[in-house]
Amino acid sequence: QLQSPESFAKSVQELTIVLQRTGDPANLNRLRPHLELLANIDPNPDAASPTWEQLENAMVAVKTVVHGLVDFIQNYSRKGHETPQ
Numbered sequence: 001q002l003q004s005p006e007s008f009a010k011s012v013q014e015l016t017i018v019l020q021r022t023g024d025p026a027n028l029n030r031l032r033p034h035l036e037l038l039a040n041i042d043p044n045p046d047a048a049s050p051t052w053e054q055l056e057n058a059m060v061a062v063k064t065v066v067h068g069l070v071d072f073i074q075n076y077s078r079k080g081h082e083t084p085q
Helices: 005-022 028-039 052-076
Strands: none
Touching (some): 005 028
Protein backbone atom coordinates (compact mmCIF):
# COMPACT_ATOMS: atom_id res chain seq x y z
CA GLN A 1 0.00 0.00 0.00
CA LEU A 2 1.35 3.43 -0.91
CA GLN A 3 1.60 5.83 1.98
CA SER A 4 2.27 9.50 2.37
CA PRO A 5 5.41 10.41 4.32
CA GLU A 6 3.22 11.47 7.24
CA SER A 7 1.25 8.22 7.30
CA PHE A 8 4.48 6.19 7.08
CA ALA A 9 5.90 8.02 10.11
CA LYS A 10 2.62 7.44 11.97
CA SER A 11 2.75 3.73 11.07
CA VAL A 12 6.26 3.50 12.53
CA GLN A 13 5.00 5.08 15.76
CA GLU A 14 2.04 2.69 15.87
CA LEU A 15 4.33 -0.30 15.30
CA THR A 16 6.49 0.81 18.23
CA ILE A 17 3.43 0.94 20.48
CA VAL A 18 2.23 -2.50 19.35
CA LEU A 19 5.68 -4.00 19.94
CA GLN A 20 5.73 -2.60 23.47
CA ARG A 21 2.32 -4.14 24.19
CA THR A 22 3.10 -7.57 22.73
CA GLY A 23 6.60 -8.07 24.05
CA ASP A 24 7.91 -8.17 20.46
CA PRO A 25 8.21 -11.96 20.04
CA ALA A 26 9.65 -11.56 16.52
CA ASN A 27 12.25 -8.98 17.62
CA LEU A 28 10.92 -6.40 15.16
CA ASN A 29 12.11 -3.63 17.45
CA ARG A 30 15.55 -4.12 15.89
CA LEU A 31 14.11 -2.52 12.74
CA ARG A 32 12.91 0.62 14.52
CA PRO A 33 16.04 2.76 13.99
CA HIS A 34 15.99 1.89 10.29
CA LEU A 35 12.27 2.63 9.97
CA GLU A 36 12.73 5.93 11.78
CA LEU A 37 15.58 6.89 9.47
CA LEU A 38 13.36 6.20 6.47
CA ALA A 39 10.42 8.06 8.03
CA ASN A 40 12.62 11.13 8.51
CA ILE A 41 13.66 11.44 4.87
CA ASP A 42 12.46 14.80 3.55
CA PRO A 43 10.09 14.09 0.63
CA ASN A 44 10.10 17.71 -0.52
CA PRO A 45 11.37 17.84 -4.12
CA ASP A 46 13.04 21.17 -3.29
CA ALA A 47 15.02 19.66 -0.41
CA ALA A 48 18.78 19.48 -0.71
CA SER A 49 20.16 16.33 -2.29
CA PRO A 50 21.40 13.80 0.25
CA THR A 51 25.09 13.24 0.74
CA TRP A 52 26.55 9.93 -0.37
CA GLU A 53 26.70 8.88 3.27
CA GLN A 54 23.01 9.72 3.81
CA LEU A 55 22.10 7.83 0.65
CA GLU A 56 24.12 4.81 1.78
CA ASN A 57 22.45 4.91 5.21
CA ALA A 58 19.01 5.03 3.58
CA MET A 59 19.82 2.11 1.28
CA VAL A 60 21.14 0.04 4.19
CA ALA A 61 17.95 0.88 6.11
CA VAL A 62 15.77 -0.24 3.19
CA LYS A 63 17.72 -3.49 2.84
CA THR A 64 17.54 -4.19 6.58
CA VAL A 65 13.80 -3.49 6.77
CA VAL A 66 13.01 -5.63 3.72
CA HIS A 67 15.08 -8.53 5.10
CA GLY A 68 13.34 -8.15 8.46
CA LEU A 69 9.93 -8.16 6.80
CA VAL A 70 10.75 -11.26 4.75
CA ASP A 71 12.02 -13.01 7.89
CA PHE A 72 8.85 -12.05 9.77
CA ILE A 73 6.57 -13.25 6.97
CA GLN A 74 8.43 -16.55 6.61
CA ASN A 75 8.66 -17.33 10.32
CA TYR A 76 5.98 -15.52 12.29
CA SER A 77 2.95 -14.87 10.14
CA ARG A 78 1.79 -18.45 9.72
CA LYS A 79 -1.83 -19.23 10.49
CA GLY A 80 -2.16 -20.86 13.86
CA HIS A 81 0.96 -19.10 15.16
CA GLU A 82 3.30 -22.03 14.70
CA THR A 83 6.71 -21.94 16.31
CA PRO A 84 9.23 -20.09 14.10
CA GLN A 85 11.55 -22.21 12.02
